[in-house]
Amino acid sequence: MILLHRHNFPQFTTMEKMAIICFASIPNGILVLLALTIFQEVQGIGVNYGTLGNNLPPPSQVAKFLLHSTTINQVRIFDANPEILHAFANTGIEITITIPNDQIPNITNLTLAQQWIKTNVQPFIPSTNIIRILVGNEVLSTANKLLISTLVPAMQTLHIALMTSSLDNLIKVSTPHSLGILSNSSPPSSGRFRQGYDTHILKPMLRFLKDANSPFMVNPYPFFACSSSNLDYVLFRANSGFFDDNTKLLYTNMFDAQLDAVYSAMKILGFEDVEIVISETGWPSMGDSTQIGTDTKSASDYNGNLIRHVTSGVGTPLMPNRTFDTYIFALFDENLKFGPLCERNFGLFHPNMTLVYDVPIMRNNVVVTNNHSKALLLIMIALSFLIGSWA
Ligand SMILES: *[C@@H]1O[C@H](CO)[C@@H](O)[C@H](O)[C@H]1NC(C)=O
Ligand SMILES: *[C@@H]1O[C@H](CO)[C@@H](O)[C@H](O)[C@H]1NC(C)=O
Ligand SMILES: *[C@@H]1O[C@H](CO)[C@@H](O)[C@H](O)[C@H]1NC(C)=O
Ligand SMILES: *[C@@H]1O[C@H](CO)[C@@H](O)[C@H](O)[C@H]1NC(C)=O
Ligand SMILES: *[C@@H]1O[C@H](CO)[C@@H](O)[C@H](O)[C@H]1NC(C)=O
DSSP, X not given: OOOOOSSOOTTSOHHHHHHHHHHHTSSOHHHHHHHHHHSOOOOOEXXXXXXXXXXXXXXXXXXXXXXXXXXXXXXXOSSOOHHHHHHTTTSOOEEEEEEOGGGHHHHTSHHHHHHHHHHHTTTTTTTSEEEEEEEXXXXXXXXXXXXHHHHHHHHHHHHHHHHHTTOTTTSEEEOEEEGGGEEEOSSGGGOEEOTTHIXXXXXXXXXXHHHHTOOEEEEOOGGGGOOTTTHHHHTTOSOOOEEETTTTEEESSHHHHHHHHHHHHHHHTTOTTSOEEEEEEOOOSOOOTTSTTOSHHXXXXXXXXXXXXXXXXXXXXXXXXXXXOXXXXXXBOOTTOOSSGGXXXXXXXXXXXXXXXXXXXXXXXXXXXXXXXXXXXXXXXXXXXXXXXXX
16 A cells, blocks of 8 residues: 555655554554555656756755655766765665766776776765766767767676676666767657667667666757747647657657657667666756747746656556656756856756745655654554554
């Protein structure tokens, strides 16, 4: 009756779990119903924790805030910042760390890969729950031949380095891609990887990911494809949808269409069974006036609907019933980012850790009821013993 998401939630201690089980064994429907209202399922979501701001709170505060006040249970960082890794110790929050692009050629050397793990991973585990190491970010979009040609070898070498430390079952190796890896994405069933990258890079990469039981990671941003004519479709609002003539499937949002284009491209290479993780997606709450949808209402709709969609278990038209670990970009507005105004306004939170706009990511009920529920549980258990001793 207590449905917990498959990721660990640290808010229940063993004692509490035992209490819940005792509680559930009370042959009283009313008590069980009461329990259900106290312990609602908390479905987790991931965030990208970027730090390109000069006004951001210290990692220790961020970690406490995420754990106690939000439903965020997965965090990706763009480096292996030791202060952040230390801050998330004993939170249970799943952490994904990144090897910066410029270090990829070095990681093809097993000695250097092992050194990297020794310096950036070993000191923090197991108290910090590091689940993944990403080799670079959007490497295929850099057009850097050295980085692109060393990417898969670096992933393989890093995996071997993890094996030599018996960490390969705990920590998975992957790398995120922009949707620029697709040469065709519409209709979704015709999704294809760019020629050249498809057989030379992505096929061996998918083979590696499949063998290592690691996910394929993509950064879909419907925001960058939105216009005044498709805004409802892009924001998961009511709309007439888009029909894929090849599959006879109806798409009611662009996010699904983009994911299914990726799926179709993977399938052509024979790897449609590799897990897909959304390493980034998001929406800015502010931008230049010429940019469509750069307002808090649109950001609230996109991220709110996204969270509901990816945690619902409905999947996509080509991947029904599948769930996708999803990391929203980003945790904070980052005032030191370059580019147009919107780049500095992708955050869910202001630096003072208040929400920029309404989004279903706060642990309101659970935080408020947590201590009450503990007290209530104790009373219920005491009662059940009393009733038991009368019988
Ligand atoms: C690559 O490794 C060498 C040591 O072998 C080091 O001097 C160099 O700084 C490393 N490069 C990067 C980008 O980390
Ligand atoms: C790997 O790196 C180590 C340390 O920098 C170096 O001694 C060794 O020669 C490198 N191996 C190869 C094959 O480049
Ligand atoms: C998805 O779930 C629905 C409802 O439980 C079920 O009817 C359907 O067969 C499932 N589809 C797949 C492909 O598993
Ligand atoms: C938090 O920061 C935002 C943006 O600067 C501001 O509008 C809001 O009033 C602040 N809230 C609190 C409680 O300080
Ligand atoms: C719940 O109780 C703990 C101490 O047992 C306390 O640290 C925490 O702040 C309380 N939480 C709330 C929301 O009152």
